[in-house]
Amino acid sequence: MAVDVKPDPQSIGENPLIExxxxxxxxxxxxxxxxxxxxxxxxxxxxxxxxxAHEGALPERFNLIGISRREMPDDEFRExxxxxxxxxxxxxxxxxxxxxxxxxxxxxGFSFDDVASYAKLKKVIEELDEEGGGKLNRAFYLSTAxxxxxxxxxxxxxxxxxxxxxVDVRCIIEKPFGTDLExxxxxxxxxxxxxxxxxxxxxxxxxxxxxxxxVMAFRFANFMFxxxxxxxxxxxxxxxxxxxxxxxxxxxxxxxAGALRDLVQNHMLQLLTLVCMEPPASxxxxxxxxxxxKVLQSITPPTPEEVRECTVRAQYTAGDEGGxxxxxxxxxxxxxxxxxxxxxxxxxxxxxxxxxxxVPIYLRTGKRLTRKVTEIAVQLKPVPHLAFQSHGSxxxxxxxxxxxxxxxxxxxxxLGAKIPGSSMRIRPVNMEFLYGSxxxxxxxxxYERLIMDAMRGEATLFTRNDEVIAxxxxxxxxxxxxxxxxxxxxxxxxxxxxxxAADELIAPHKWRGL
Amino acid sequence: xxxxxxxxxxxxxxxxxxxRRMFVERHKEERAYVPARVMNMVVIADREFRGEVENxxxxxxxxxxxxxxxxxxxPGRTRLAASVRIGTVDAPKxxxxxxxxxxxxxLVGEKHLKKLDTxxxxxxxxxxxxxxxxxxxxxxxxxxxxxxAQIALLDSQDEQDVERALARADSLSHDTxxxxxxxxxxxxxxxxxAAAFDSPRRRPDLxxxxxxxxxxxxxxxxxGVLFCGxxxxxxxxxxxxxxxxxxxxxxSAHTRRQDxxxxxxxxxxxxxxxxxxxxEMASGQTxxxxxxxxxxxxxxxxxxxxxxxxxxMGASRGEGGILGEGVRxxxxxxxxxxxxxxxxxxxxx
Numbered sequence: 001m002a003v004d005v006k007p008d009p010q011s012i013g014e015n016p017l018i019e020x021x022x023x024x025x026x027x028x029x030x031x032x033x034x035x036x037x038x039x040x041x042x043x044x045x046x047x048x049x050x051x052x053a054h055e056g057a058l059p060e061r062f063n064l065i066g067i068s069r070r071e072m073p074d075d076e077f078r079e080x081x082x083x084x085x086x087x088x089x090x091x092x093x094x095x096x097x098x099x100x101x102x103x104x105x106x107x108x109g110f111s112f113d114d115v116a117s118y119a120k121l122k123k124v125i126e127e128l129d130e131e132g133g134g135k136l137n138r139a140f141y142l143s144t145a146x147x148x149x150x151x152x153x154x155x156x157x158x159x160x161x162x163x164x165x166x167v168d169v170r171c172i173i174e175k176p177f178g179t180d181l182e183x184x185x186x187x188x189x190x191x192x193x194x195x196x197x198x199x200x201x202x203x204x205x206x207x208x209x210x211x212x213x214x215v216m217a218f219r220f221a222n223f224m225f226x227x228x229x230x231x232x233x234x235x236x237x238x239x240x241x242x243x244x245x246x247x248x249x250x251x252x253x254x255x256x257a258g259a260l261r262d263l264v265q266n267h268m269l270q271l272l273t274l275v276c277m278e279p280p281a282s283x284x285x286x287x288x289x290x291x292x293x294k295v296l297q298s299i300t301p302p303t304p305e306e307v308r309e310c311t312v313r314a315q316y317t318a319g320d321e322g323g324x325x326x327x328x329x330x331x332x333x334x335x336x337x338x339x340x341x342x343x344x345x346x347x348x349x350x351x352x353x354x355x356x357x358x359v360p361i362y363l364r365t366g367k368r369l370t371r372k373v374t375e376i377a378v379q380l381k382p383v384p385h386l387a388f389q390s391h392g393s394x395x396x397x398x399x400x401x402x403x404x405x406x407x408x409x410x411x412x413x414x415l416g417a418k419i420p421g422s423s424m425r426i427r428p429v430n431m432e433f434l435y436g437s438x439x440x441x442x443x444x445x446x447y448e449r450l451i452m453d454a455m456r457g458e459a460t461l462f463t464r465n466d467e468v469i470a471x472x473x474x475x476x477x478x479x480x481x482x483x484x485x486x487x488x489x490x491x492x493x494x495x496x497x498x499x500x501a502a503d504e505l506i507a508p509h510k511w512r513g514l
Numbered sequence: 515x516x517x518x519x520x521x522x523x524x525x526x527x528x529x530x531x532x533x534r535r536m537f538v539e540r541h542k543e544e545r546a547y548v549p550a551r552v553m554n555m556v557v558i559a560d561r562e563f564r565g566e567v568e569n570x571x572x573x574x575x576x577x578x579x580x581x582x583x584x585x586x587x588x589p590g591r592t593r594l595a596a597s598v599r600i601g602t603v604d605a606p607k608x609x610x611x612x613x614x615x616x617x618x619x620x621l622v623g624e625k626h627l628k629k630l631d632t633x634x635x636x637x638x639x640x641x642x643x644x645x646x647x648x649x650x651x652x653x654x655x656x657x658x659x660x661x662x663a664q665i666a667l668l669d670s671q672d673e674q675d676v677e678r679a680l681a682r683a684d685s686l687s688h689d690t691x692x693x694x695x696x697x698x699x700x701x702x703x704x705x706x707x708a709a710a711f712d713s714p715r716r717r718p719d720l721x722x723x724x725x726x727x728x729x730x731x732x733x734x735x736x737x738g739v740l741f742c743g744x745x746x747x748x749x750x751x752x753x754x755x756x757x758x759x760x761x762x763x764x765x766s767a768h769t770r771r772q773d774x775x776x777x778x779x780x781x782x783x784x785x786x787x788x789x790x791x792x793x794e795m796a797s798g799q800t801x802x803x804x805x806x807x808x809x810x811x812x813x814x815x816x817x818x819x820x821x822x823x824x825x826x827m828g829a830s831r832g833e834g835g836i837l838g839e840g841v842r843x844x845x846x847x848x849x850x851x852x853x854x855x856x857x858x859x860x861x862x863x
Contacts, residue, residue, distance in 0.1 A: 013717060015708060015720075016720070016749060017707065017712075017720070017749075019849065019850055020848045020849050020851075021704065021708055022846070025705070054827075054828070056702055057828075058827055060710065060812060061824060062827075096808030096829075100808040100827045132824070133814075133820075408611050434548055434611055436613050437550045437552075437613050439552065
């Protein structure tokens with residue numbers, strides 16, 4: 001079992017100076033990134049750290065250690081980091097801040113499965129502690145291929161790096177947390193053998209997005225929607241994460257993962273929980289996550305027979321993308337000719353509780369669809385009695401509330417309105433709110449928020465162990481049924497809204513137009 | 515892209531009608547046009563300062579207010595003149611919205627300032643917060659807007675007499691939420707001092723502070739006093755009066771257990787605000803922060819005399835950034851400013 005972590009520092013009394021400050025102090029931390037030369041580190045993590053440094057948001061004492069297999073001196077890694085930051089930072093870099101950050105960077109090269117080499121890492125951490133005049137908190141960020149997660153976690157314990165009586169030790173684990181239920185449970189067993197749950201921060205970067213957090217603000221800061229937010233008024237809910245591009249150069253990863261693992265198991269189920277959860281008593285990590293887990297546990301995983309009825313998977317074929325001819329998935333570089341990986345997934349789920357019983361929740365995601373959009377569409381029931389004539393107009397339509405995450409974050413509510421003229425004809429109009437018009441500030445990247453929260457020990461926007469297991473419990477039967485099914489895959493032409501079979505899945509309802 | 519309407523000898527009603535008409539036209543032409551709806555900002559300045567005010571506002575970048583009402587005072591003018599510009603900052607992009615901005619420029623005489631609320635009331639977007647900023651005087655015009663505006667933006671540094679500056683901020687804070695740029699210049703210092711004492715090991719030291727020295731640009735005394743006022747209000751010190759001598763302000767604050775020596779020293783520096791802070795503990799420990807390239811230079815001397823120094827990273831926001839932060843802060847609420855202001859006032863009486 002993992003050892004006990006030290007008592008909560010808050011128990012010694014609040015710091016009266018933090019009242020009213022927007023940026024709360026972050027404990028001095030040495031952050032170690034495993035996979036520091038990888039794509040995620042270069043595109044997201046290093047630029048996020050620079051932006052935190054630029055804003056003065058990093059801890060007053062901060063060190064970064066990069067780890068990857070390649071041997072190289074500190075300066076060579078600093079140069080790689082500099083190039084990545086300059087290329088991918090959301091703001092122009094300030095040379096003095098960038099140099100300051102790079103001055104805090106060290107590098108250690110070793111193979112993640114070389115347990116003996118973790119002593120080198122420990123030595124560097126201790127050197128940095130000594131330079132800083134005392135022990136700093138330790139955060140280990142696992143940004144490697146998932147097969148190394150248990151290896152690294154185990155090696156951290158072997159090297160006695162998983163716990164320190166004087167400081168907090170945290171482990172940040174990138175997605176995917178497992179590739180199916182069994183592997184997630186196995187990984188969890190390794191993780192909980194080494195760390196306490198409150199030391200573990202499982203990343204689903206969607207939760208770090210401002211617009212995703214806004215779903216909670218929309219629901220729980222506005223009284224007017226709560227009375228209709230249930231089975232009595234809502235006909236169905238559609239959650240869409242559509243992309244207009246193909247898999248690009250990610251064939252190696254994508255062909256192993258597929259749409260279900262890539263987006264549904266994590267991001268889309270997270271959106272579902274935010275839409276369906278009960279209001280938490282407070283915005284504390286465990287209060288929020290308790291409510292999300294309740295939703296996931298209220299979804300009965302489908303049986304193999306039900307999978308046929310409640311899911312559709314498909315692959316894109318040749319078609320158009322932005323007016324250009326494009327090949328199909330099987331023609332993508334690196335994709336095997338006989339690949340049965342889905343690039344489109346649609347699922348019908350139901351949350352079996354008093355609030356949602358009988359309300360179908362449809363999830364769909366796909367590559368090479370007509371448009372890039374991530375949204376939650378809540379379709380309300382039609383009015384019980386139609387007093388208006390419908391000829392000469394589309395008539396009274398059920399209200400629809402759409403929460404859009406991207407590309408234009410906002411909320412849209414469709415309402416019936418009278419068409420000007422002598423007769424009482426109705427057509428739907430939209431009442432729209434766009435975040436971009438009401439908040440001029442630029443949102444920080446999701447990783448900036450998440451790295452800060454992890455260093456501060458704030459876990460609300462991270463996935464808890466029971467949450468991730470509950471997610472896999474829903475998805476695993478679908479994966480198994482699909483693996484056992486040798487019928488030809490559905491296909492859809494690139495640049496279209498998806499396969500026809502998805503329309504049958506949702507009938508008698510209809511997908512909202514992309 | 516901008517639409518323009520202007521009229522000499524006009525009325526608030528005519529300006530408001532022009533605004534409405536222009537929105538309809540703009541939306542017909544450009545479906546992606548979305549009016550920004552963050553806040554109204556009223557700026558009062560002499561006509562000759564128009565360029566300077568516009569330049570300063572341009573540098574606030576993305577924190578620009580949605581509707582800007584620029585009241586330009588033209589001494590002796592008897593008739594109201596106005597121009598309205600509606601446009602978007604960036605050229606519209608395919609598949610994206612174009613967030614609009616609105617600027618109403620009013621040319622007024624002194625006589626209009628006494629009735630400024632009735633002139634501006636029809637021109638502000640209803641239900642949006644309204645902020646008033648008068649960077650070059652005209653306090654009487656700001657006073658006329660105390661009921662219309664919810665926020666007053668000011669810079670206590672603009673007033674040479676710090677006592678008068680703080681008293682003015684205090685007076686305005688009875689009717690409006692005050693955003694004081696002199697206070698915002700101290701924000702990074704407050705954040706870092708809070709962080710320096712945040713670890714459980716360091717937190718008890720807050721009760722042992724024996725002296726505070728604040729180094730500031732000569733004209734930024736207000737920021738320094740507000741910083742000391744903040745410490746006093748947060749840590750429960752009884753503020754005592756500061757006195758001026760040998761170029762600096764000195765005095766003390768008190769707790770039941772000890773006195774805390776306060777010193778404010780002017781130093782040469784190019785940008786306004788604070789240059790450094792040193793906090794001493796009764797045990798002889800000190801914590802210092804000083805401006806340096808790429809952030810703040812922090813140093814700490816321990817009880818045993820050992821010293822360590824390091825850089826706390828952060829880019830300077832510059833004066834444009836401070837004003838932008840002021841606009842952004844207008845829609846937030848900082849519960850610590852008024853208590854800090856009260857303590858600061860007690861220090862400069």
